[in-house]
Amino acid sequence: MSLPPGFLDELRTRLSLSQVVGRKVMWDSRKSNQGKGDMWAPCPFHQEKSASFHVDDRKGFYYCFGCQAKGDAISFVRETENVGFMEAIEILAGEAGLEVPKRDPQAQQKSDERTELAEVMEQAVQFFRLQLRTGGGADARNYLDERGLAGAALDRFEIGFAPDAWQGLWDHLSSKGVSPEKVLAAGLGKPSSKGGKPYDTFRNRIMFPIRDARGRCTAFGGRAMDPNDNAKYLNSPETLLFDKGRSLYNHGPAREAAGKGAPLIVAEGYMDVIALAEGGFGACVAPLGTAITDSQLHLLWRISDEPIIALDGDKAGLRAAQRLIDLALPLLEAGKSLRFALMPDGKDPDDLIRAKGPQAVQQVLDAAMPMVQLLWDRETEGRNFDSPERKASLDKALREKIMLIRDPSIRSHYGQAIKDMRWQLFRSGTSGGPKKANWKKGDWRQKAPTKATADTKASLLAGAGEDTQRQMREAVIIASLICTPEVVSEFEGQLEELQLSTQEHNALLDLILSHAHRGAEVLREKIIDARGLENLEKLLNAGHVAITPCVRKPGDTEMALMTISEELAKLEAEQGLSAEVAEAAEDLVGLADESVTWRLGQAAQARNLAMRSEHEDKAEYDTAPNGARISREEKSAFDALLGKLNVPKVP
Template identity: 70%
Template sequence: MSLPPGFLDELRSRTSLTQVVGRKVMWDARKSNQGKGDMWAPCPFHQEKTASFHVDDRKGFYYCFGCHAKGDAIGFVKETENVSFMEAVEILAREAGMTMPARDPKAQEKADRRTQLAEVMEQAVQFFRLQLRTGAAAAARDYLAGRGLSEAALERWEIGFAPDAWQALWDHLRGKGVEEDLILAAGLAKPSTKGKKPYDTFRNRIMFPIRDARGRAIAFGGRAMDPTDNAKYLNSPETELFDKGRSLYNHGPARTAAGKGQPLIVAEGYMDVIALAEAGFGASVAPLGTAITETQLQLLWRIAPEPIIALDGDTAGLRAAMRLIDLALPLLEAGQSLRFAIMPEGLDPDDLLRAKGPQAVQAVLDQAIPMVRLLWQRETEGKNFDSPERKAALDKALREKIKLIRDPSIRQHYGQEIKDLRWQLFRPQRSAPGKSWSPGRKPSLAPLPSTKSSLLVAAGEGAEDQMREAVILAAIIAHPTIAAEFEAGIESLACIDPDHRALRDMILRVAMDTPDDLHAEIEAQLGPVPLEKLHGLRHVAITPCIRNPGDVDLAQMTVAEELAKLDAYRGLMAEVAEAVEDLGGEADEAVTWRLSQAAEARNRAMRSQQEDKAEYDLGDNGARINRDERNALDDLLGKIKFSKPHTR
């Protein structure tokens, strides 16, 4: 069976030789460098103890320095699985998600035609290069010199010029005996709609040859010299040789440079790639006038596991980055991702190089951010989250994006990173209790003589809040399954005590997703001291839901009541602060009414909100009494009361 042209090339580009070989060998961790695709192992084809079998994942070839076995992924499967060439192709195609093509009896004929087209393209490259030296190209040479390109750079990149004439290239190629059909099929000319002879696709443009990974000229990119031209940049039309969604500018040289350890940089256009490579960033590529496609993304990951997307610092550049995120999320794998380097506003890599030199570009690359951060920026930048509904909308949007990730491990890590970023956004520096609701107006009220010796006063301002917060934290830690129910209330805790603040943060970051591991996670990250201090507090130790860790209902009731009391107390303090300010002016009955209402609200909160459902009653002294025990005592007293007195 013959395969259509390009099928094997695409199969090899989609296949990781490291993964294919890794099923049969044990890699030598000391010699291998997975990040560079440079892997070593004992040879699977002959018995040996040393790692002489080398896999170059970027080039897609293996070689054994012992038995001299060599080949690509297809050859490896063929030899190790003892199958035919076509069976090996079918195995790899199935793994790569490619459909085997139908039998094509003209496959060889098509391959020969592609070879002919590539030869025609090479003739066009030479024609355009010669035209750049003519007088008609003076303006083009001045432009290129102004962009900082030397004669040597023009030669390296084979830059040329298409004359401002309708049939200059057509006449040249026809004079060389090239068939009309080949010129048209190569995308170098277009048929006339007026019955005249075909005309050149590129006219009055600086020409950039586009080569595939094997180095064959497959297309051109042309920059217009006429400022009024509608298309500043123009690519060849798609042909039998050229599929712009499956090609990268500077693919082959960038792959070689990346194999030597240079970071793979994805820029926007030809001049950016040329400028970067001339400045020492040889592993630079660009998509060809379109947004990055899935195939191009797979090509990038075949070159390097974590390409850096260098985008222009303008709105269009950022939009392109955001679109790429949605494309990449479902394709992420362990060790395979993207980083984003955003150029200063209004500049592209070429502009930055000419303005500040390679060190400025390197500084931007060093600050490249992982994809998860750009995803977060897209969903939060310029937005206000001042209401629960807006926060919920953000959470929903991020959850939908994270669901796109197929790899469960990566999905989990993205979720944790988003939680950390959310925590930073919604946890600004909190002011001390009493100041957040009335800045600068907190009253300074001295305690009455009868209360000066109380525990709360002796403990200082905010002691009551701290005691209630400690009970809430301890109850949640003892019953982490209820954390999600009280998330908003936990977020509102001020937690002046640093240990309490650390515990609060751990509850919000861990308990929502992995409640079973909360206690262990706290000890692992904070050590045992914060928990020991919390449970050592007397008012925590005597709390019923702490002494009865299996009573979830009691824990829910305790947390709900303590949060309500905190809210009521803070509301009362806010009213007091405003009343003190109002009393400085003209007082009226409204002030005393507001204070009475706030005080009553606090009194209601201080009483049990679930007395009918609770297992405990409050005694006259405020102590909790087990309801069953109290009922039993009442029954006993009733029996004693109505029983006859005993006589001798």
């Protein structure tokens, strides 16, 4: 909404900045000069003892020499009250006695109606609070006392009681001059379906006023005193004032507390919020007994960048958390996310804080997990991944969830986090269900368990010449993927498990796996940003790479598929032989047997079969004692190993 010219100037003119700021600070009388409008105080935006926060009343600006916070009355209200621009204008206009201009006559009429309904709701608040103190509210008082709610908490949250009468509130409001139409419009009464007298919406219930961010009572939540009542909790119907899916219980106080640095906690019910607030967790809200909506999620993110979802420690609470993941994934933005703190089994925040105190709740909050971890747990918990088909099913499910994320940067980071956890699961040597482990961020390929280092393998397999050949194959694979990134999905599983020989190749493959889905142009930009144009050109212009058909013809998927399949097969065969040699080294420390040379022979045959597509099987072969064929090059490397271990050479 645009404001008329001059309105903000008039607003600033009518207000004293020191008066606005003075509600939040204690002025330092030694440094301040009120006559000149030169005021000093400890800064309300950061913890300090000295008075470094300066207000210049004449200019209408403030500045902190400690944290460099600065602004005018509007920005001060926005920061300290944690509200938006128009809400800050409305707050200041109310103090200055100015009316915020309305958009049109119809909007003005609706605003007037809301104001009238809010006044009716305030009368209802006072009525319910009074009823709690009467004889008819004795059972309600006893219940609240058993739940540990003292008088201060009852006053703070304005808890009341709706008497068990057909028209208790109706008659009270009528005596105050409130029309029947207003009672019905406020959601406090319902017309009789049989044509009789209207009746109160809430009867024989403990009443919790629901206030909006501006502090207006817009609705009520009622907890039934009768255990046989059809609805344990009942909320007001939707009205001109109240939209259930766009409201949060304890919104205003939580927003103010979060603005001062308190973590925002989202609980399930009224009693949870009250218990948390009384336990010192001031920034806590509840979604009014329903699943969180997208509008409520945006409200939460306006209060805090990373709310903590503290749900009950039972199956229903876990299901609610998991449903929230599907809602939140498409809405994620940079810096906006969720964390999940699951209470102990069978406990809610109210139970836990009454049983073990605020410290127990704090420990649960400190252990809150990021949303990506809960997503992973949901897809893997209790499942077995002992077959390729089951692993593929997991990959598909996770890929579908990640693709819901609209922000490409967040989607990329989620993909990398999932790959880290996937490696932890599939490369841990277990074929059973998932085992939770403390994985750390970083290049997971560098952490893959191996039987020997790269240098050891190179020496065992005839030295630097073969290592260079391996790097050339890797370069061809990487260049082919860069030129035709559409084929990455066909090899994703193999690429994730590929152990590359250089840090540069590992870095390039990480970028390919993270950005290939965004197309060749974006992928190249990301590679240039991360590794530099010179390194990319060096890779693509290398002689053995430049002559590769699919590099010469970028976008030729058929040629790329053929080339990458062939090169991966060769690399895997070479890796297999390297692994067998490394394991043989361990076996030969004890007593050697024919199975060692048999395994080496089998691995050598697999490797040479993979090489034949380039006519690389011209080496002469010798025969091992068990009859297996082994090349002279491999026999020489193996004999060198036997010599180091003082084991007789293969004849």
